[in-house]
Amino acid sequence: MARDQDLHTLAGAYAMDAISAPDRARFERHLAGCPECAREIASLREATARLAAATAVPPPAGLKERVLAAAAATRQQPPAGPPAAVPLWRRRRRLMVTLTAAAAAVLLGAAVVAGISNGSMRDQLSQAQASSQQIAAVLTAGDATMMTGTVRGGGTVTIVMSHSRHALVFTAADLRPLPGSRGYELWLIGPAGDRPVTMLTPGRHDMTGPVVASGLRSGDHLALTAEPAGGTARPTTPMMLDVAL
């Protein structure tokens, strides 16, 4: 009761996006079971929309043409549908291709641009199973961006994402082993809802992945939780990682 009450005071902060992504996810779970709260949020969102409208200024010249052209070249999202998760270790060897020099250069370039000197990630990727065409497609995308994050409880992750490919490549190192009944589950969380990507399978040398998460959408976050080994449809434990994509 007290907890619900406590959560409910987050309504204002939530309606203004003034909360961290884990808080956001927690509050959205609360909303799902509280129609009254959802109505309140809807009404507060009408107020914040007016705050936004009050800032209106003519957009830059040429933007409209670019947006319309981009839309014409962009496939639309169907009314519903979870993203496909593709755990690479289950894919056939025939997909194995050597990461081309060009892809490696792009990846290296992305790392430099991002100011990241994470040698292990590059090694891991180039060694790697980083071999599938899907991975290469993400790594060679013009907008490939590399990010790193720290997992609460131990471990680091490296992500290369491409919004134009609607996908990202995820790897982790030194994740703390979980009890046999539980495993790490990877999520995409955003305006389109919480979507499970896959359960992570521990790899060799304390390395996990690479895993490709497709169905990446604008505004998504990547999150990691510890869940029952079979996986769950929605996160049920606190986020151990939260990266804005």
Add this chain to the structure above:
Amino acid sequence: MDPAGDAPAKDSGASVPAPTDLAAQLRLVARGDAAAFDAVYDQVAASVFGIVRRVVRDPAQSEEVTQDVLLEVWRSASAFDAGRGSATAWVMMLAHRRAVDRVRSVQKESERERRTARADIPYDEVAEAVESSLERERVRRCLGSLTELQRESVTLAYYGGYTYGQVASLLGVPAGTVKTRMRDALIRLRDCLGVAN
């Protein structure tokens, strides 16, 4: 055999919505109607760009984020649910969230830079940037009807892109207090603006 599912609904003249009926336009956009998207752009682009620029500030990045948001409107129009709020609120939610996400993902690099944003700046900007449109005037008046703490909490959070925890430390007030004030403030704004529930 009925091809209507694929064809833009504007084939049947009677069902073409008024250009200002954003919800109806979005339903057409969800079916791939480029003309409807054109109309949606005209209706929302200035507000989207305005709020993105207010939060992100950097002009080049603001333009990029605005383009992302509008493309997201095109891509995910089918996710708009009129039962959960107005079309304008949905678009502005996408815009604000995307702007805030952009700001937070670059926050580490430029944390110091952004810290120079003072609490009263957004409110002053709202007050000054006026071409005294009725809407701006009304929002300005309603912001003015809040307590100082409420107004600062709202402007820092919504226009500044800060989390309530960050707002609390900027204002030197407990986080719990800021949370409560934000909710009170929005309820008051909602009532003052006469927003239909």
